[in-house]
Amino acid sequence: MKKITKTGISRRQFTLSAIAGSAIMAINPTFAAATSDKKLRVGFISPRTGHLGAFGETDPFVLSQVRQALADGLQINNETYQIEILDRDSQSDPSRAGQLAKDLINNENIDFMLSTVAPETINPVSDACEAAGIPCLSAVLPWEAWYFGRGAKPGQPSPFKWTYHFSFGVDEFYQTYISQWGLIETNKKVGVMYPNDADGNAIRRFLKPKLEAAGYTIIDPGAYETGTSDFSSQIALFKREGIEIFNAFPIPSDFSALWRQAAQQGLTRQIKIAQIAKTGLFPSDIEALGGLGNKLASACYWHKDMPYRSPLTGQTGKQLCDLYEAQTNKQWTQQIGACLSLFDAAMETLITSADPKNKVNLAMAMRKLNVSTIAGQVDFTSGPVPNVAITPIIGTQWVKSKSGPFKFDYLITEHATDPNVPIAHKLTPYNA
Template sequence: MNGPSLPRRTLLKGVGLGALAAGTAACGSIKGSGDKAGDKIVIGFVSPQTGPLAGFASGDRFVVDRVRGTAAYTGGFAVGGKTYDVEIVVKDTQSDPSRASQVARELILRDHADIILTSSTPETTNPVATVCEAQGIPCVSTVVPWEAWYFSRQADPKNPKPFTYTTMFFFGVDQFGGCFVPMWERVSTNKTVAGMFPNDADGNAFRDAYPAILKKSGYKWVDGGAYTDGTTAFSSMISKFKSEECEIFTNAPLPPDFNTMWRQAAQQGFRPKLATVAKVLLFPADTVALGPLVKNIATDSWWGPYMPNTSSLDGESAKQLAEAYQSASGKQWLQTLGSVYSLFEIAQKAFTSVDTPRDRRAVATALQKLNYSGISGVLDFTRGPVPGVAIQQPVGVQWKEGDGRFPYEMVVVDNSLNPAVKIGADLTPTNP
């Protein structure tokens, strides 16, 4: 398998290697489910259900309950000729990387988890995966760029080594480029791109890889600077973008930071022709804070009711899952519904392919070899870009005015990476 060729930073900050190593050292000699007997498989699930990242996890409880109700879970997992009951234990990180490490240790020590599933940003997935790798517990992560998940957890990012127990699915900077650049090409601009990337795992991964992607496509890169998460004053960054006459904007910040910056940009007259954002405006709740300023901002979509995918657990379609959530909650569907659902599909696939759920190494190996089709489409963990990583192909969407039920909705405007998804509307400049 060919390794990644893009240059990376030696140390990614935010949830950097040092902090993760400290969290792992605190684990001590944890004993997990491999040391207990019984007819039950325990699945731990970790996500940021409260705090500034809570938008990512607002549908998680619904998905967990939905999965619990499938025949595959209510009937138990058939493993090695024996049926095991399945218990799902949910933990909240409170959007805190230190707490993410803590609850992962709790799942191993107190709840005797046989596998841990985790979702939503490196602030969540990386500490959890690091604890699991150190303690030999199978783990699957999602909703995190693979570069931010993989390289920031390496002792030597320049000479990375495959992980044994931890796997993930999502996509990376190349797919962001493959999603965003085709949209840029359809708007007449001077090809000057403003980049808002913080000094954290996501921001640094983008900052390292984007210049090469932009250069290859004929675009000029203007970096706004590696600011600290939680910054509230962006005037100097905005001034730089204006002076460089940036007509395209892209980013990967925490959602509250983007909301602050985008309001200040509007007040200070920075109006790029097209804004393509990552990590923010992924969910309907994010649009409320910005109101009309959200109109025609583009982003990536890795899952939605427009995806032609069905559940491997019970055959439910992506559209049916989205509509079920809206009916049950009264809220608009969100992308992480499919991602979190897929975590539990993967767990079921892995356990039912081994002889015993207590053989952690066998379960981890099954995860590494998994290739199946489910609610998130085809997920093939054998193809890379590095071992244990499955890549999704996102589509480009814009926030358009809704149909009456909701003020704004995601509409597919580019399917360059995923032609199976139908286009729903023409791409429109963010600021004509």
């Protein structure tokens, strides 16, 4: 592995100062801080336990890499700042996520908030920061569920001044699905299971019409509630309609119940492509399904084979994942790189702010942020709406491993949203 520099920041970043400071809005005295304070407190909230706990399983490892890279501080505008990261577990509970955010803001006096994974964590954290005037950067949630799910209106100015988000969106899912589904001949009948939550509602509202316009027949039994235990009526509908593609955005426990029932009732025998999102992202999800996990199609928001390097730690994706597996004896997950990319972008925000103790400057730095991370480019200057930057989704498939220490391999099957990513596997039918 390439040796990490003491700070993990490149020489260019050490010497970079934000010359755009003169163009930034006048400093609000309320948010100004004494220049003698050279310590920055960064809050980080993610789900390590609860139904989204698989997303946060690798956070301690990523945080150890980040803290090591920042051990000697971060050089900002010719000043060295010590970075203290205060990490918290949302337990996959929206109410707890909001309370943790308020505690970090009001009692820990953080300068900057970071948050990751799903509306249950990110949205209440973002709302708390928006209300308090605390700069917040988040990732890994379809941007529509973050932007519109928090009250923004299509075609209207952004209501957000302090909160910014980079992630994939409906268009990335659309491009990936059209690309992936075209790899196998089907009747283009798609059975969908979109839950009654921020993710599911955004996908139903924005993705479903695009798929229909592309010539796919969407069989939608309607929104279901998280925690549903009996999916017999939906399965019966899908069998009657003869669907050959299945697409869902469930939490892991819901999908496990659904897919086992689908196998018992004969639905899986007619499915050529089982395209799963939100669950099916991690080895633990797939291994829990036994043989039913083999050949499930997925879409990754980060993969170790992506050809990018972290500007913070200096690591490639393969180096990062090899180290994780060596230290934990567990298989890498896509959240490793996604989480590190959030810190890559956050540290660049601090550097380009020129005065990171000034919260107005931090917010303006996020608005202008355009940086290469371990997950690729994060560019807030190009839309699609204010406060949002777009990242790719890559088509993938889980297949039983023929060698190696783990049960399944996670292989890239298409790259419509980022052609720089190498394809390694030809998609095979689920029922073959």
